Amino acid sequence: MNRSLISAACCALLVLSAPALHAQQAGNAAAPVSGIDLKTLDTAVRPQDDFYGYVNGIWTRNTEIPADKSTWGTYIELRETAQVQLRALIDATLKNPGKPGSDAHKIADLYTSFMNEKARDAAGFKPLQADLAHVAAVKDKKDLPALFAYLQRNGIQTPFSAGVAADAQDPEHYTVNVSQSGLGLPDRDYYLKDDDAKLKAVRTKYQQHIEAMLAMSGDKDAAAHAAQILDIETRLAGAQWTRVQMRDPVKSYNRVDFDKFATLAPAFDWKAYFAAAGLAPKASSAVVRQPSFLGGFSETVANIPLEAWKSYFTWRIIESYASYLDSAAVKERFAFEGTVVRGVPQSEPQWQLALRFTDGALGDAVGKLYVQMYLPPETKPRVMAMFNNFVASFKDGIEKLDWMGPETKKEAQLKLAALKPNIAYPEKWRDYSAMKTQPNDLIANVRAARVWSRQRNLEKLGKTVDRDEWSMTPQTVNASYSPALNAITIPAAILQPPFFNVKAEDAVNYGLLGITFGHEISHAFDDSGSQYDAKGRLRNWWTADDRTAFKARANGLVKQYGAYSPVPGYFINGELTLGENIGDNSGLSITYQAYQRSLGGKPSPVLDGLTGEQRLYIGFAMKWRAKLRPEAAIAQIKSDPHSPGEFRAKGTVMNQPGFYxxxxxxxxxxMYLPPEQRVIMW
Known part of the structure; x- marks a missing residue:
């Protein structure tokens, strides 16, 4: 989800803010608080006609997307809350950064160097000369493997990526994964769909953007070089797998010995690359995610002149650092990436960009301070109790499935029992002592953070998988499921209003935060996650009949969501979004069951004229309220496995018996779907 700005129109939250809740509770401590602000419900709309409009219609009419955002909604509101919290944390750190070399001092260095526009403007493109010199030094295509390794070590994109991750066939150990890469636009369709005028226009402006940035760097032949770069990226796009194809974990697992890579891509010296990249001799094979892409990559290497490749890598370096260069370069980059691609008219404030960079580079260091400042101690126990309730409800739900046989149910129960909850913050934090920072050299800090991250990743080779490692930071407003670790992660930042209030009654907490538990647990059993077993191994633990029944139900969701059109002429890709749609539908079903379990057999309390079940579904629909700019919606449809919020809300509730x-x-x-058309997988 893994997806600033406060405007007056956005302040009328459906769920009361923390101060409002606390004020109500202080005024009448004995009275339960429903958490629903009745003034935000559009009573002119019947929930039976348009549930999303009933819950969010007033908000939609009265809300403008802030000028510096491509989308706005409940999730983004909470992310903005977290940003304000982080800014206060950074301000306090700047006043007392501690000793040089400490995490606090590094946080101060990174933030200060980003905010120093005077130094950035004075430096211009000069900080890139060391990287550009590596490209200039290439005299032969035989030099490309060493260049690839150098660029990847410095976090600069190349036509393929090679990193270390848990082995899907041996989840206790790490392996090398090789994956397609190399594009500057959101998806291959932007290069290949000549019949789509909007995508074609973005592609034309992309070439103009490349030319403008190259010219800023001093390139006298920027127009010709921009054409070469677009040609290379278009060839790579033509060889890439679609995002739907990449969702198949079995087809994406192809073990290849290093000395056999030449059979896939003979025009590239893989032996030289693996040695230069530090992957050999620690490893002797890799998992190739898209084998046919490497063939297309090889053809491009063979058929494109070296000078064109040098233009391409010059661009990749400039593009990689564009957000950290002088104000003219930053402005040009935003004009394309922000306005053309996502429709955003105005850049975010400088402090927010600086914060995002600092947080991205020193996430655990920032996260440790965040937890100390903002996580109430009573939150984690309350949330863990909720998680246990969800697991118990999912367990019951598996046993009640009428389409699954006992053999598969037994395996599903084993996987559920082994599910690991990562709640609020990790038990151990990352060590940044090897990262060296400077107070006034932003590019040096960017490079230091990237090199540190790459080295940390490479050092995993040969080690046992760290099953306690988190993939996101505590201050992240998001959640995730890892099939390799069979673990869900619910960071601290999401455990606050409007998603969760430790003192509020349960129904809305279940509808807003609880659905996150249900959704992430369901990912362990979606079309992709269900192909991994309890230990995170890619293994078929299904009977043939049960898998067939599963696919039949999944096809119902593909058809349902594929009929939704967020932008005229653009339909949701039901296959691309299937996993997330299973997560939503199964997650909400389990959320309803977990809420019923929490009642202990008693009827739900009626508050503000609404039953607990009604408040739960209202909370769920409020969670997904969102407005998107058309350009951002198209980019999401093309590249994001999540359906836009309105359709996550209305599409999901229409499958829920409890909603009816x-x-x-x-x-x-x-809002009625015939029972035979309703789909809930779990």
Missing amino acids: QAFDIKPGDP
């Missing part, structure tokens, strides 16, 4: 009961949905109502 809660709001008396009947045949003939627009």
Whole structure:
């Protein structure tokens, strides 16, 4: 999700803010608080006709997307809250950065260097000369492997990526993964869909953007070089797998010995590359995610002149650092990446960009301070109790499935029992002592952070997988499931209003935060995650009949969501979004069951004229309220496995039996789906 700005129109939250909740509770401590602000419900709309409009219609009409955002909604509001919290944390760190070399001092160095626009403007493109010199020094295509290794070590994109991750066939050990890469636009369709005027226009402006940036760097033949670069990227795009194809973990697992890579891509010296990249001799093979792409890459290497490749890598370096250069370069980059691609008219404030860079480079160091400052001690125990309730409900749900046989159910229960919850913050933090920072050299700090991250990744080779490692930081407003680790991660930043309030009654907490548990647990059993077993091994633990029944239900979701059109002429890709749609639908089903379990057999309390079940579904629909700029919506449809928020809300509730009961949905109502068309996998 893994997806600033406060405007007056956005302040009327459906779920009360923390101060409002606390004020109500202080005024009447004994009275339960529903968490629903009735003034935000659009009572002119029947929930049976348009549930999303009933919950979010007033908000939608009264809300403008802030000028510096491509989208705005509940998730982004909470991310903005976290940004304000982080800014206060950074300000306090700047006042007391501690000793040189300490994490606090490094945080101060990175943030200060980003904010120093005077130094950045004075430096211009000069800090890139060391990287550009490596490209200039290439005299023969035989030099390309060493160049690839150098660029990857410095976090600069190349036509393929090679990193270290848990081995899907041996999840206790790490392996090298080789994957397609090399494009500057959001998806291959931007290069290949000549019948789409909007995508074609973005591609044309992309070439103009490349030319402008090259000219800023001093390139006298920027126009010709920009054409070469677009040609290379278009060839790479033509060889790439689609995002739907990449969702298949079995087809994406192809073990290849290093000395056999020449059979896939003979025009590239793989032996030289693996040695230069530090991958050999620690490893002797890699998992190739898209084997046919390497063939296309090889043809491009063979058929494109060396000078064109040098233009391409010059561009990759400039593009990689563009956000950290002088103000003219930053402005040009935003004009394309922000305005052309995502439709955003105005850049975010400088402090927010500096914060994002600092947080990205020193995430655990910032996260440790964040948890100390903002996580109430009573939150984690309350959330863990909720998690246990969800696991118990999912366990019951598996046993009640009428389409799954006992053999597969037994394996599913083993996987559920082994599921690991990572809640709020990790038990151990990353060590940044090897990262060297400077107070006034931003590019040097960017490079230091990237080199540190790359080296840390490479050092995993030959070691046992660290199953306690987190893939995101505590201050991240998001959540995730890792099939290799069979673990869900719920960071601290999401455990606050409007998603969660430790003092509020359960229904809205379940609808907003609880669905996150249900959603992430369901990813262990979606079309991709269900192909991994309890230990995170890619293994078929299904009977043939049960997998067939699963696919039949999944096809129902593909059809349902594929009919939704967020932008005229652009439909949601039901296959690309299938995993997330399973997560939403199964997750909400389990959320309803978990809430019923929390009631202990008693009826849900009626507060503000609404039952607990109604408040749960209202909370769920509020969670996904969002407005997107058309350009951003198209980019999401093309590249994001998540459906846009409106359709996550309305599409999901239409499959829920509890929703029909809660709001008396009947045949003939627009929100009604016949029972035989409703899909809940788990």
